[in-house]
Amino acid sequence: MDNASLTSSLLALLLMIGALAALPWLLKRWQQRQQGRHAASGVSAQVLASVAVGPNQRVVTVEVGQGSTKTCLVLGVTAHNIHCLHVLGQPAGAQPVAAPPDFAVTMAQLRKDDPTPQP
16 A cells, blocks of 8 residues: 555544544534524423423423413323323413412322222
8 A cells, every 4th residue: 555545544534533523513503502592483392390290201391482472281201202191371461370389289189089908
Protein backbone atom coordinates (compact mmCIF):
# COMPACT_ATOMS: atom_id res chain seq x y z
CA MET A 1 0.00 0.00 0.00
CA ASP A 2 1.49 3.34 -0.93
CA ASN A 3 1.65 6.38 1.32
CA ALA A 4 -1.03 8.41 -0.56
CA SER A 5 -3.58 5.59 -0.34
CA LEU A 6 -2.94 5.16 3.38
CA THR A 7 -3.30 8.90 3.96
CA SER A 8 -6.59 9.13 2.04
CA SER A 9 -7.99 6.10 3.89
CA LEU A 10 -7.00 7.60 7.24
CA LEU A 11 -8.54 10.94 6.28
CA ALA A 12 -11.79 9.23 5.23
CA LEU A 13 -11.87 7.34 8.54
CA LEU A 14 -11.34 10.53 10.54
CA LEU A 15 -14.11 12.29 8.60
CA MET A 16 -16.53 9.43 9.33
CA ILE A 17 -15.67 9.48 13.05
CA GLY A 18 -16.12 13.26 13.08
CA ALA A 19 -19.50 12.96 11.36
CA LEU A 20 -20.66 10.33 13.85
CA ALA A 21 -19.52 12.51 16.75
CA ALA A 22 -21.34 15.57 15.34
CA LEU A 23 -24.61 13.74 14.62
CA PRO A 24 -26.01 13.76 18.20
CA TRP A 25 -25.22 17.47 18.54
CA LEU A 26 -26.96 18.23 15.23
CA LEU A 27 -30.03 16.20 16.23
CA LYS A 28 -30.26 18.02 19.56
CA ARG A 29 -30.07 21.41 17.84
CA TRP A 30 -32.76 20.35 15.36
CA GLN A 31 -35.07 19.20 18.18
CA GLN A 32 -34.56 22.49 20.03
CA ARG A 33 -35.53 24.42 16.90
CA GLN A 34 -38.64 22.29 16.46
CA GLN A 35 -39.65 22.89 20.08
CA GLY A 36 -39.03 26.61 19.63
CA ARG A 37 -41.35 26.67 16.62
CA HIS A 38 -44.10 24.92 18.59
CA ALA A 39 -43.71 27.35 21.50
CA ALA A 40 -43.81 30.32 19.13
CA SER A 41 -46.97 29.03 17.47
CA GLY A 42 -48.80 29.03 20.81
CA VAL A 43 -48.82 25.28 21.45
CA SER A 44 -48.23 24.51 25.10
CA ALA A 45 -48.66 21.52 27.36
CA GLN A 46 -48.35 21.21 31.12
CA VAL A 47 -48.64 18.17 33.36
CA LEU A 48 -51.15 18.98 36.13
CA ALA A 49 -51.16 15.70 38.05
CA SER A 50 -49.78 12.19 37.83
CA VAL A 51 -50.84 9.11 39.79
CA ALA A 52 -49.16 5.70 39.67
CA VAL A 53 -51.74 2.92 39.34
CA GLY A 54 -49.35 0.03 38.82
CA PRO A 55 -45.83 -0.81 37.78
CA ASN A 56 -45.05 1.33 34.72
CA GLN A 57 -48.68 2.53 34.63
CA ARG A 58 -49.82 6.06 35.38
CA VAL A 59 -52.88 8.26 35.01
CA VAL A 60 -51.72 11.72 33.98
CA THR A 61 -53.75 14.92 33.64
CA VAL A 62 -52.30 17.27 31.03
CA GLU A 63 -53.44 20.78 30.13
CA VAL A 64 -52.94 21.71 26.48
CA GLY A 65 -53.62 24.93 24.61
CA GLN A 66 -53.56 28.54 25.69
CA GLY A 67 -56.10 31.15 26.74
CA SER A 68 -59.70 30.23 26.12
CA THR A 69 -58.76 27.11 24.15
CA LYS A 70 -57.28 25.25 27.14
CA THR A 71 -58.28 21.62 27.38
CA CYS A 72 -57.44 19.06 30.02
CA LEU A 73 -56.71 15.51 28.90
CA VAL A 74 -56.73 12.52 31.22
CA LEU A 75 -54.21 10.07 29.81
CA GLY A 76 -53.43 6.47 30.66
CA VAL A 77 -49.67 6.04 30.27
CA THR A 78 -47.88 2.69 30.15
CA ALA A 79 -44.40 1.74 29.05
CA HIS A 80 -45.68 1.08 25.51
CA ASN A 81 -48.80 3.20 24.97
CA ILE A 82 -50.56 6.44 25.81
CA HIS A 83 -54.37 6.37 25.71
CA CYS A 84 -56.69 9.33 26.08
CA LEU A 85 -59.12 8.28 28.80
CA HIS A 86 -61.16 11.47 29.00
CA VAL A 87 -61.23 15.04 27.68
CA LEU A 88 -62.12 17.77 30.14
CA GLY A 89 -62.98 20.90 28.18
CA GLN A 90 -63.68 24.30 29.71
CA PRO A 91 -66.01 26.57 27.75
CA ALA A 92 -64.67 30.03 26.92
CA GLY A 93 -65.47 32.56 29.65
CA ALA A 94 -66.32 29.90 32.24
CA GLN A 95 -65.18 30.43 35.79
CA PRO A 96 -62.38 28.12 36.94
CA VAL A 97 -63.64 25.07 38.78
CA ALA A 98 -62.20 24.23 42.19
CA ALA A 99 -59.49 21.59 42.08
CA PRO A 100 -60.87 18.06 42.34
CA PRO A 101 -60.01 16.11 45.48
CA ASP A 102 -56.78 14.15 45.46
CA PHE A 103 -57.17 10.84 43.62
CA ALA A 104 -55.45 8.85 46.37
CA VAL A 105 -57.75 10.34 49.04
CA THR A 106 -60.83 9.56 46.95
CA MET A 107 -59.71 5.95 46.43
CA ALA A 108 -59.04 5.54 50.16
CA GLN A 109 -62.52 6.84 50.98
CA LEU A 110 -64.12 4.51 48.44
CA ARG A 111 -62.23 1.53 49.85
CA LYS A 112 -63.26 2.47 53.38
CA ASP A 113 -66.94 2.71 52.36
CA ASP A 114 -66.86 -0.53 50.32
CA PRO A 115 -68.60 -3.36 52.28
CA THR A 116 -66.82 -6.15 50.33
CA PRO A 117 -63.98 -7.81 52.24
CA GLN A 118 -60.46 -6.86 51.22
CA PRO A 119 -57.96 -9.71 50.55
